Amino acid sequence: MSFTRRDLLKVAGGSAAGILLTPVPWKLLDDVAIWTQNGPWIPRPPRGDVSTRFSTCTLCPAGCGLRVKLVGNHPVSVSPVPNHPRRSSLCPAGLLAHHMVYHPLRMKAPARIASRDDRVDAEAVSLQEVLTAITSAISASDQEGQVAVLDQRPGRAQSTLLKRFVSAQKNGVYLTPPSDENVTAHALNAIMTSPIGSLGFDIEHARSIVSFGAPVLEDSSILQQQMAMKGGERIRVTQVESGRSRSAVLADRWIPIKPGTEAAFAMGLAHVLIADKMYDRSFVERLSTDFSTYRQLASRFTPERAAEITGTSADAVVGTARELGKRTPSIVVAGSADGGSPHQADEARAIWGLNFLLGNIGRTGGIVRRREESFEEAGRTFVLPASRDLASTPDHSIRLLLIDSSAGEATIPWSLVEKKLIPEKSLVVSFSPILSGIAAKSNFIIPTPTHLESTADVATPFGATLPSYALSSPLYQPPTGVVKCEDVLNALTPSTGTVEEEMKRRVGAIHKTGRGKVFKFKDGSFVETRTISSPDELQQSLLDGALWLDSPRPTGARPRFSFLEEGVNGFNRMLTACEKSGNGQGGSYLQALVLMGMPAGLSSPLMTKVYQESNLRQTAQVVLVHPETAGSGMDEGSTVVVETAKGSLRMTAHLDRSVKPGVLQVTTGPDPVGFIPQGFQQKEGVLSLVEVAEDGTWKSTHAVLRKV
Amino acid sequence: MEETKTKGSRYGMVVDLDRCTGCGMCTVACAVENNIPPARPSATERTGITWMRVSEVESNESFPATQSVFIPMSCQQCEDEPPCVSVCPQNAVEVDPSTGIVAQIPERCLGCRYCMTACPYHARYFNWWDPKWPEGMENTLNPDVSVRMRGVVEKCNFCHGRLHEAKQKAAAEGRKNLLPGEYVPACVETCPTQAILFGDLADAESDVAKAARSESAFRFLSRIGTEPKVYYRSTKAWVRRLSEHDLARTKKEELHG
Numbered sequence: 023m024s025f026t027r028r029d030l031l032k033v034a035g036g037s038a039a040g041i042l043l044t045p046v047p048w049k050l051l052d053d054v055a056i057w058t059q060n061g062p063w064i065p066r067p068p069r070g071d072v073s074t075r076f077s078t079c080t081l082c083p084a085g086c087g088l089r090v091k092l093v094g095n096h097p098v099s100v101s102p103v104p105n106h107p108r109r110s111s112l113c114p115a116g117l118l119a120h121h122m123v124y125h126p127l128r129m130k131a132p133a134r135i136a137s138r139d140d141r142v143d144a145e146a147v148s149l150q151e152v153l154t155a156i157t158s159a160i161s162a163s164d165q166e167g168q169v170a171v172l173d174q175r176p177g178r179a180q181s182t183l184l185k186r187f188v189s190a191q192k193n194g195v196y197l198t199p200p201s202d203e204n205v206t207a208h209a210l211n212a213i214m215t216s217p218i219g220s221l222g223f224d225i226e227h228a229r230s231i232v233s234f235g236a237p238v239l240e241d242s243s244i245l246q247q248q249m250a251m252k253g254g255e256r257i258r259v260t261q262v263e264s265g266r267s268r269s270a271v272l273a274d275r276w277i278p279i280k281p282g283t284e285a286a287f288a289m290g291l292a293h294v295l296i297a298d299k300m301y302d303r304s305f306v307e308r309l310s311t312d313f314s315t316y317r318q319l320a321s322r323f324t325p326e327r328a329a330e331i332t333g334t335s336a337d338a339v340v341g342t343a344r345e346l347g348k349r350t351p352s353i354v355v356a357g358s359a360d361g362g363s364p365h366q367a368d369e370a371r372a373i374w375g376l377n378f379l380l381g382n383i384g385r386t387g388g389i390v391r392r393r394e395e396s397f398e399e400a401g402r403t404f405v406l407p408a409s410r411d412l413a414s415t416p417d418h419s420i421r422l423l424l425i426d427s428s429a430g431e432a433t434i435p436w437s438l439v440e441k442k443l444i445p446e447k448s449l450v451v452s453f454s455p456i457l458s459g460i461a462a463k464s465n466f467i468i469p470t471p472t473h474l475e476s477t478a479d480v481a482t483p484f485g486a487t488l489p490s491y492a493l494s495s496p497l498y499q500p501p502t503g504v505v506k507c508e509d510v511l512n513a514l515t516p517s518t519g520t521v522e523e524e525m526k527r528r529v530g531a532i533h534k535t536g537r538g539k540v541f542k543f544k545d546g547s548f549v550e551t552r553t554i555s556s557p558d559e560l561q562q563s564l565l566d567g568a569l570w571l572d573s574p575r576p577t578g579a580r581p582r583f584s585f586l587e588e589g590v591n592g593f594n595r596m597l598t599a600c601e602k603s604g605n606g607q608g609g610s611y612l613q614a615l616v617l618m619g620m621p622a623g624l625s626s627p628l629m630t631k632v633y634q635e636s637n638l639r640q641t642a643q644v645v646l647v648h649p650e651t652a653g654s655g656m657d658e659g660s661t662v663v664v665e666t667a668k669g670s671l672r673m674t675a676h677l678d679r680s681v682k683p684g685v686l687q688v689t690t691g692p693d694p695v696g697f698i699p700q701g702f703q704q705k706e707g708v709l710s711l712v713e714v715a716e717d718g719t720w721k722s723t724h725a726v727l728r729k730v
Numbered sequence: 731m732e733e734t735k736t737k738g739s740r741y742g743m744v745v746d747l748d749r750c751t752g753c754g755m756c757t758v759a760c761a762v763e764n765n766i767p768p769a770r771p772s773a774t775e776r777t778g779i780t781w782m783r784v785s786e787v788e789s790n791e792s793f794p795a796t797q798s799v800f801i802p803m804s805c806q807q808c809e810d811e812p813p814c815v816s817v818c819p820q821n822a823v824e825v826d827p828s829t830g831i832v833a834q835i836p837e838r839c840l841g842c843r844y845c846m847t848a849c850p851y852h853a854r855y856f857n858w859w860d861p862k863w864p865e866g867m868e869n870t871l872n873p874d875v876s877v878r879m880r881g882v883v884e885k886c887n888f889c890h891g892r893l894h895e896a897k898q899k900a901a902a903e904g905r906k907n908l909l910p911g912e913y914v915p916a917c918v919e920t921c922p923t924q925a926i927l928f929g930d931l932a933d934a935e936s937d938v939a940k941a942a943r944s945e946s947a948f949r950f951l952s953r954i955g956t957e958p959k960v961y962y963r964s965t966k967a968w969v970r971r972l973s974e975h976d977l978a979r980t981k982k983e984e985l986h987g
Contacts (some may be wrong), residue, residue: 055837059836059837060879063860064879067871068868068871098869098872099762099763099872102920102922113753113755113922114753114755118762120870121867239751626768627768627864627867628758630769631766631778635778637785638785638800678788680793680796681793
């Protein structure tokens with residue numbers, strides 16, 4: 023049998039047809055699809071052994087535990103530490119903490135900052151050039167307070183170094199940014215005739231909370247507590263503030279008062295509590311020095327009068343007060359979201375004073391005494407300067423301002439800082455890992471390690487009921503060109519010391535007390551501090567991932583207190599604070615500017631998921647406004663100009679029927695434009711429009727909204 | 731509960747809307763787990779990629795009575811003839827009969843976006859750009875999930891990489907079945923208020939199956955009969971009524987009808 027040409031064609035044709043019935047062509051097609059989708063331009067995930075390490079988040083003072091998954095040496099994900107005594111969950115920023123080292127605005131060399139209009143340019147300079155400029159400014163200072171350090175995260179080991187640096191300067195002053203922490207501490211110390219030391223707010227054990235602007239529900243711990251309560255019992259939260267913050271959205275009741283009328287609302291509550299005899303009579307009569315005067319003042323603020331001033335209803339005043347009085351233990355707290363102004367001193371006194379009226383001092387679910395953080399003081403052989411609020415510093419008094427933003431920064435208006443500087447003669451140097459916020463307004467930036475790049479400590483968060491201490495161990499090597507703040511301080515003043523020495527001293531002091539226990543992240547176990555053999559062992563535990571928690575303080579005597587400042591002046595001051603009608607109530611063209619938002623600085627580029635790729639959070643370029651306020655000529659998405667006495671900004675209007683009429687609700691950040699690395703338009707945003715009052719607050723600003 | 735139509739497991743979730751605070755943890759945890767890149771500067775709500783997207787939906791009342799609910803919306807893992815499966819000309823969408831998970835196979839996808847049009851939940855996303863992370867940040871990518879290129883569609887797959895990992899672990903330990911809680915998607919793991927329950931709906935005794943049977947449970951657009959395996963719960967009647975609305979209404983439409 024011969025094999026003909028025809029047979030050859032048959033075999034070839036048959037083979038070609040038959041091969042289609044085999045997996046080969048489909049496998050080839052599949053492979054081609056995969057190869058073409060995995061070109062060199064597509065990023066490849068890292069390869070290597072998978073391991074887990076523990077650390078502590080330093081992005082905010084809460085100090086949450088971090089469980090970090092590494093592939094090779096690269097952290098690839100972060101998850102919360104289960105059963106962590108402070109928080110067993112994270113916030114989105116904490117979940118993305120391992121991204122900060124790659125932030126597009128990361129600075130890797132000292133730089134001179136030049137701002138022209140909205141544009142910010144950073145020109146690399148040598149560290150020596152910056153040191154020379156600082157030394158010259160120190161030499162030129164000839165009056166007290168001219169050499170200032172602004173510590174954006176007080177309480178750390180590095181804060182002690184900053185204080186030591188200040189105390190070595192002839193004209194040094196240690197400053198902290200205006201904050202609700204400062205205002206609250208001041209108010210409570212002013213109310214109590216003899217200070218009883220550190221205080222904590224036991225809000226997690228309260229049955230009802232009235233919050234004057236404090237972001238109590240931004241943090242999930244209250245909600246978790248609510249859900250854990252049995253038998254239909256839950257913490258009821260009333261949020262009193264003009265803006266519709268996330269806490270206002272989630273609260274059981276939101277009372278949208280006019281901005282700046284918190285004191286009047288508080289006094290309205292006091293009126294009802296006294297009139298209905300729902301206050302702690304024996305506590306108040308035994309320990310108050312001025313109850314009759316206070317009662318006289320409160321009598322002026324009937325629910326109707328309080329409602330008139332605050333723009334709410336008398337029912338809201340009465341209902342809130344009765345819940346406070348009946349649903350005990352109850353607590354009243356004050357605060358503000360990021361970018362919001364701290365309360366004014368008299369407002370804070372009026373608000374926190376309600377806790378004294380309710381007898382909420384030294385009992386569960388109220389304001390409790392906390393042990394002093396002796397580890398910060400113990401074993402110290404040097405004297406540290408007192409801290410001062412930036413707002414209380416005289417205007418035009420600072421020649422050299424060193425701003426430590428290495429651990430993050432408070433969101434405050436630059437105008438507040440600027441007015442403290444000597445015009446034309448001042449020098450501002452920021453320690454910051456990124457070119458953002460206040461650092462972008464400085465003359466020089468010294469780039470510092472960012473989160474998880476150096477060992478850092480987290481001391482007790484403000485308002486916590488138990489002192490705590492944790493160490494954050496590094497997961498990354500800082501890049502070349504990055505300088506530790508302590509190296510600069512020691513180059514300027516050799517005796518400043520190091521963060522490591524200070525942390526060791528603090529850990530040694532904790533170990534010496536033998537108090538409390540250590541929570542280990544790895545296995546969730548608690549170890550008594552007294553069973554740990556040495557300070558080095560305790561330090562190693564903390565570095566491996568652990569939290570030291572002090573033991574509760576025995577209940578002490580309750581303090582004597584005065585609701586008002588002593589003398590007739592106190593009555594009149596509080597009366598004036600309550601009678602002021604606040605902004606936003608007037609004509610149709612003036613509105614109040616309310617700041618709300620998320621930290622504009624150190625946030626991962628992946629946060630675009632919540633503010634740019636969804637409507638979960640508004641960007642700094644959006645103004646939320648009630649359609650009634652916007653008027654008929656303005657539509658959803660209209661380009662508008664928000665104008666105040668300080669300037670104007672072009673924004674996009676979002677019409678929202680849930681916003682209080684008359685209020686322009688604007689967030690402080692983040693700004694998507696901020697992630698463009700070179701030659702970006704660094705705008706201060708809405709903070710550039712606010713009017714800062716003499717006391718350093720910026721609660722509300724008259725503004726006009728115009729359509730472009 | 732409805733009759734089980736697939737053999738093996740039917741993974742599903744129940745989202746308790748009364749617990750959701752709109753913190754965004756699920757959204758960012760999903761992006762980290764599944765190597766979803768940050769947005770380009772020009773990206774918007776329409777062109778960005780968020781496999782798990784949380785929307786704030788307000789009640790019809792105006793100030794000060796407005797109520798809000800946060801609705802996390804991912805692929806609803808439809809059980810009965812998922813619309814995306816039937817329209818795909820490339821067989822790039824498949825339902826895994828052993829898990830019930832609707833899987834997207836990017837290698838097969840030619841980017842026609844029929845599936846996006848067909849999806850009644852707007853839970854599918856198109857890669858308008860090649861994925862790009864800031865310099866160095868590619869070192870934070872999850873090695874268990876491949877990065878998708880420009881021109882393909884993607885969506886939630888209940889963290890399929892985690893399912894594989896759990897199965898491998900079970901196999902290594904000589905087990906055929908997964909232990910309860912051994913496999914959970916990233917959004918479930920990170921939710922700070924435990925608003926999302928996840929598990930096997932085919933197991934009538936599982937927490938998720940019990941929650942799905944509860945009186946307050948509902949599914950979005952149940953009238954179209956796609957039988958989603960993602961359930962929602964709320965004690966608020968106005969929230970439950972939202973289930974029949976199209977959630978893709980824009981703010982403008984919401985305000986002006």
